[in-house]
Structures are given as C-alpha cells and as structure tokens.
Amino acid sequence: MTAVVYTIASGKGGTGKTTATANIGTALAALGKRVVILDADIGMANLGLVMGLEKRPVTLHEVLSGTARIEDAIYEGPAGVMVAPCGISLKGFQSSNPERLKDVMGRLVDQFEIMLIDAPAGISKDAVIPMAIADEVILVVNPELSSMADGLKTKILTEMVGGRVKGAIVNRAGMEKVDIPKQKVAELLNTRIIGVVPEDPNVRRAAAFKTPLVINAPRSPAAVAFKKIAANLAGTEFKEDIENNGKKESFVEKLARSLFGGRK
Numbered sequence: 001m002t003a004v005v006y007t008i009a010s011g012k013g014g015t016g017k018t019t020a021t022a023n024i025g026t027a028l029a030a031l032g033k034r035v036v037i038l039d040a041d042i043g044m045a046n047l048g049l050v051m052g053l054e055k056r057p058v059t060l061h062e063v064l065s066g067t068a069r070i071e072d073a074i075y076e077g078p079a080g081v082m083v084a085p086c087g088i089s090l091k092g093f094q095s096s097n098p099e100r101l102k103d104v105m106g107r108l109v110d111q112f113e114i115m116l117i118d119a120p121a122g123i124s125k126d127a128v129i130p131m132a133i134a135d136e137v138i139l140v141v142n143p144e145l146s147s148m149a150d151g152l153k154t155k156i157l158t159e160m161v162g163g164r165v166k167g168a169i170v171n172r173a174g175m176e177k178v179d180i181p182k183q184k185v186a187e188l189l190n191t192r193i194i195g196v197v198p199e200d201p202n203v204r205r206a207a208a209f210k211t212p213l214v215i216n217a218p219r220s221p222a223a224v225a226f227k228k229i230a231a232n233l234a235g236t237e238f239k240e241d242i243e244n245n246g247k248k249e250s251f252v253e254k255l256a257r258s259l260f261g262g263r264k
C-alpha cells in the first residue's frame with residue numbers, strides 16, 4: 001500500500017481549506033479508506049479544533065521540531081480517520097522545521113491509502129513545501145475574482161516547484177448573485193473543477209460542535225457536496241440513498257435539520 005498524497009491549498013486564507021480537508025478526510029474514512037490527515041498549517045492550525053482533537057499532548061509541532069515521532073502525534077478522529085493535529089503556540093511554530101514534513105510523509109505512506117495535507121495559506125516556505133511533496137494539489141477557491149487571482153498564483157507556484165494541480169473545489173458557492181460560475185472558474189484557473197460546495201450555515205454549526213459536517217449534518221447540502229468529492233477521489237460512485245439507508249428525508253426531518261443542525 002502506498003498512499004496517494006493530496007495537499008489542500010489556497011492562495012489567501014479563509015477559503016475553506018480546513019473545512020474541506022476535515023470533511024473530505026472523514027468522508028473517505030467512512031467509505032472504508034485508510035486515511036491520514038496532517039495539519040501542516042503550522043502557524044494558524046485549527047484542524048484539530050474542527051475535528052474535536054484539540055489540546056493533544058504531542059502534535060505535528062513537536063514532530064517538526066524533532067522532539068517527537070510522528071507515530072506519537074497521530075490520533076483517531078470521527079469515522080476512524082487518523083489525524084496529526086498541530087499545536088497553536090507561537091513557540092511551537094518557531095521551533096518547527098517544515099522541511100521535516102517530507103520525512104514525516106515518507107514514514108506514513110506505506111500505512112495509509114490516502115494522505116491529506118492541510119497547507120497554510122500564502123506563499124511562504126511552509127506553504128510551498130506541502131505543494132511540492134504531494135502527488136497532487138487540490139485548490140480551494142471561493143467564486144469571486146480576488147480568490148481567482150490567489151488560486152491562479154498558487155497553481156503557478158505549485159507548478160514552479162514541480163508539483164501538480166489536480167483541480168479546484170469551489171467553496172461557499174451561491175452566496176452572491178455575482179458569483180463566478182463554475183465553468184468560468186475552470187477557464188480562469190485553467191483546471192478542472194473537482195466539486196462545488198454551497199454556502200451552508202450547517203458548516204459553522206458543525207464547527208461549533210467540533211465535529212465534521214459530514215458526521216454532524218450528513219444530509220446538509222455542503223456535507224453531500226463533500227461526500228461527492230470524497231467518492232470521486234476514492235473512485236467510487238456517490239449513492240445518497242444507500243448512505244441514508246434508502247430513506248428520503250421527510251419534510252419534518254428537513255425542517256428540524258435546518259432549525260437545529262445535526263444536534264441530537
């Protein structure tokens with residue numbers, strides 16, 4: 001077994017990289033894949049938080065600063081997804097050497113089928129290394145012009161360092177009438193669109209519950225979009241009815257979900 005390594009990247013911050021990584025990773029694990037997620041956003045880490053794995057004693061910071069082994073920094077998350085979260089201290093960030101990420105990857109590739117790396121935003125060294133070492137980079141963009149410019153810069157940078165862009169996820173779609181349509185995004189970035197994830201208030205609710213959306217509100221529009229992307233990456237067909245045990249959501253269930261999110 002050799003893991004396929006995907007780095008989830010974006011130009012500017014806040015496009016939804018962490019949300020996408022957490023949900024696609026969890027959905028892939030729910031499909032039976034052996035998945036590991038590395039939170040390589042070593043300066044502004046919050047993947048552990050959205051997956052309910054914050055405040056772990058050993059994190060990627062210790063591994064990248066050479067004081068711990070990666071095996072001791074991996075924890076089991078929802079649906080059996082394995083996660084190496086990152087600490088949030090400035091000291092941890094300062095003592096981390098992002099060049100060690102390649103060794104970390106090397107130690108894990110034989111144990112997993114899929115590795116997802118949540119990369120930092122921007123074009124600093126710690127952002128570029130994950131783009132260079134991945135098999136493929138997945139861009140997360142929002143359907144607006146400034147995000148296109150940042151996404152394009154990230155794509156060019158990836159190619160400059162010898163990486164390969166698989167395509168883009170358009171996240172937070174449908175929020176504005178002036179949204180750039182999917183086909184135009186593909187044209188502007190000259191890449192294929194892996195999936196379109198709508199703006200969905202359930203995303204923030206799930207984050208507040210420290211649970212990935214695909215677990216917290218599995219039938220919400222954004223969760224369905226993330227599950228479709230995961231099925232696509234896993235090379236399987238997305239079958240919503242089977243996932244929902246063949247049951248269609250009733251009006252009352254739909255109403256309860258929109259009022260209370262995935263709360264039980």
Ligand SMILES: Nc1ncnc2c1ncn2[C@@H]1O[C@H](COP(=O)(O)OP(=O)(O)OP(=O)(O)O)[C@@H](O)[C@H]1O
Nearest residue numbers: 013014015016017018019121172198199200203204
């Ligand atoms: N599809 C969506 N619908 C609604 N809100 C969303 C969606 N995707 C992400 N968000 C919200 O947008 C914010 C930024 O998302 P996220 O933290 O995933 O971005 P990021 O690209 O990882 O940011 P950073 O680069 O700062 O780490 C969060 O508050 C998240 O809940």
